[in-house]
Amino acid sequence: MDTFAEIKKILVELLDLEDREISPETYLIQELGAESIDLLELAVTINSRFKITVKDDEVFLTRFRLYLTEAEQQGKDIAPYVAKKYPFLTHERIAEIIAHIDEGPQLKIKDLISYIAYRLRGI
Amino acid sequence: MNLTFSGNRALVLGGTCELALALAGAMIESSLFPILTYRDDRGLSRIRKTLQPFEGRYETYYLNFGDRDSLDSLFSYIGDHLDFMVDFAQGNYESLIASADEDSVYRYFTENISFRAEALKMAGRTMLKKRKGRLVFISSTAAQRPNPGQGFYAAAKLASEALYQNMGLELGERGVTTVILRPGYIDAGRGSIYLHGKGGKTLETVPIKRAITRDEIAQTILFLLSDSAAGINATGISMDGGLTSGK
Numbered sequence: 001m002d003t004f005a006e007i008k009k010i011l012v013e014l015l016d017l018e019d020r021e022i023s024p025e026t027y028l029i030q031e032l033g034a035e036s037i038d039l040l041e042l043a044v045t046i047n048s049r050f051k052i053t054v055k056d057d058e059v060f061l062t063r064f065r066l067y068l069t070e071a072e073q074q075g076k077d078i079a080p081y082v083a084k085k086y087p088f089l090t091h092e093r094i095a096e097i098i099a100h101i102d103e104g105p106q107l108k109i110k111d112l113i114s115y116i117a118y119r120l121r122g123i
Numbered sequence: 124m125n126l127t128f129s130g131n132r133a134l135v136l137g138g139t140c141e142l143a144l145a146l147a148g149a150m151i152e153s154s155l156f157p158i159l160t161y162r163d164d165r166g167l168s169r170i171r172k173t174l175q176p177f178e179g180r181y182e183t184y185y186l187n188f189g190d191r192d193s194l195d196s197l198f199s200y201i202g203d204h205l206d207f208m209v210d211f212a213q214g215n216y217e218s219l220i221a222s223a224d225e226d227s228v229y230r231y232f233t234e235n236i237s238f239r240a241e242a243l244k245m246a247g248r249t250m251l252k253k254r255k256g257r258l259v260f261i262s263s264t265a266a267q268r269p270n271p272g273q274g275f276y277a278a279a280k281l282a283s284e285a286l287y288q289n290m291g292l293e294l295g296e297r298g299v300t301t302v303i304l305r306p307g308y309i310d311a312g313r314g315s316i317y318l319h320g321k322g323g324k325t326l327e328t329v330p331i332k333r334a335i336t337r338d339e340i341a342q343t344i345l346f347l348l349s350d351s352a353a354g355i356n357a358t359g360i361s362m363d364g365g366l367t368s369g370k
Contacts, residue, residue, distance in 0.1 A: 041297060044251045048203065 003050075003113050010045050011109070014038055024110035030103075046112070052119035059115045061086065061107050064097065088118035126349040128155060129255060130206025133348070134197075135159045136186065136242065137212030139166030141311040142261070144173045145337040146209060149345050151177045155207070160186035160197065188212055189234035191241065198245045205249045207348050209259045210239070210287075213279070217272045228275065235279035240286055247290055247299055254298040259347050260287040264307045264363045284359060291357030300356040302347050307363025310334040330365030 004024055011017060015032055028034045034042070039060050047054045057063055064082065071081035082094050089097075089111065097106045133150055135143050138159025147157045151174075161167045161183055170183055184200060187193050216231040218224070243258070250256025265273055266280035284303050291301035308314055308329060318325060318334055326332055343362055346352055361367055 037293065037297065040248075041251055044248045047248075048252050 003116050004109070006049060007046075007109060007112055007116075010042065010049065014041055014045065022109065024108065024113060026109050027105070028107045028109065028112075029105035042112075046116065050116055050120065052116065054115075054119075058086070058088075059112065061097070061111065064106070065101065068098070068101070088114045090114075124351070126153060126345060126351060128153065128206075128349055129353075130257075131155045132201075132204050133157045133207035133209065134201065134205055134246065136208065136210045138183070139169050140211050141337055142306075142309070142340050143209070143211045144170065145311075145341040146344050147174055147181055148177065149338075149341040151180045153345060155348075156181065158182045158184055158201070160184055160212070162187045186212075188214060188238050189230070191238070194238070194242060194245065198249065201249060203249060203252050205246060205256065207257050207259075208246045209261065209344060209348070210242075210283075211261045212239070213261075213276075216275045218275065219272055220274045223275065231275055232279065232282075236282045236286075239283050243286055243290055247294055250299045251294060251297055256299040257348055258287060258290060258299070258301045259344055260284065260301070260303045261344075262303050262305045262359065264305050264361060264367050266305065267367055288357050288359070295356050300353065302352070302355050302357075303359035304340075304344065304347065305359055305361045305363065305367075306335055306340055307361070307366045308334045309337065309340060311337045311340075328366060329363070330369065333364065335362055335364060 008022055011022065011028075011032065012020075015034060015038060017032065020032075022032070026032060028039070040056065043054045043056045043059060046052070046059070063085070067082050067085050068078055071078040074081075078098065079091065079094055082098075083089070083091060086094065093111070093114070100106055131154060133155050135147060135157050137143055138147065138157070139161050143159060147159055150157045159170050159181060161170060162185065167183060174181055184197050185193055186197050214231060214235050216227060218227075246256070246258060250258075260283060262280045262284050266277045266284065269277035287301045287303050290299070294300075308318060308325065310318060314334065326334060340362065347355065347360075
């Protein structure tokens with residue numbers, strides 16, 4: 001199964017994106033305008049389509065900023081601390097998110113792809 | 124009036140109480156398929172005995188409020204097909220606030236608020252898959268006008284009302300709606316014991332001078348589940364003969 005193609009199909013349907021160009025690098029919230037209710041429905045659809053458990057806070061990186069704050073308050077190295085919370089993200093991706101965190105919500109389609117692959121491995 | 128329904132599979136939480144059983148009968152007669160939850164063998168027997176004429180037209184499933192494994196199991200069984208949920212489940216804890224046992228309070232709120240929120244989450248997500256569903260919470264006028272000792276019961280009911288109300292606000296645009304029913308004095312279950320113990324004087328305070336019947340409640344819930352009530356969302360309705368409308 002081509003995960004990106006499946007996710008694209010789901011997003012086109014959910015967000016009414018008929019002629020929109022989207023790629024794994026597309027931001028869900030910043031570019032596609034996904035709101036909380038859209039993300040909830042996306043989580044439910046991913047669960048149904050891929051037959052995996054979906055934890056909304058995890059897949060949508062909802063607590064990313066909170067974890068940055070926690071790491072700072074506890075005097076821990078930020079990147080490894082956050083990496084433990086999001087084991088489906090690569091270190092490069094975590095560094096990328098941290099570098100651009102002040103530009104707005106960093107959730108991209110490629111993060112969903114990573115999460116689904118991680119869950120499909122049975123972890 | 125012939126009621127029509129968008130769906131037929133209805134989960135009835137707290138399915139062993141008199142009201143739930145009256146509703147189940149009415150549902151079956153309207154071609155709905157209720158799945159009634161029970162938490163012990165005595166409750167299961169009560170369901171089977173009461174619904175004996177309707178064998179094969181309903182299902183039962185174990186659910187113990189506070190037991191998260193039983194909740195997971197229930198929703199695994201339900202799968203992706205759930206059209207309605209009616210929630211009668213309510214534990215009882217009577218105590219003055221200032222003399223309540225702390226452990227009992229923690230357990231009571233875990234079972235009656237946190238667990239209910241989890242059940243609501245699962246039901247909502249299931250219904251969202253088809254962008255269609257209706258949830259009815261059976262509250263009580265005791266939530267607004269509790270007697271001394273009913274503070275925890277009232278708190279649990281009011282918190283649960285808020286959860287159901289918000290679910291309707293949040294998911295209404297995706298076809299999942301909610302409504303809260305607040306019955307007053309009912310001549311059934313705990314209500315019946317209370318009313319007969321007080322010698323009927325309590326009903327003097329009710330403008331219609333009588334208790335609401337089980338069948339009236341069942342028919343009202345059936346209406347609230349029907350297509351005719353689709354515009355009622357994220358709100359509560361009192362069914363108390365006018366009790367809470369006056370001084």
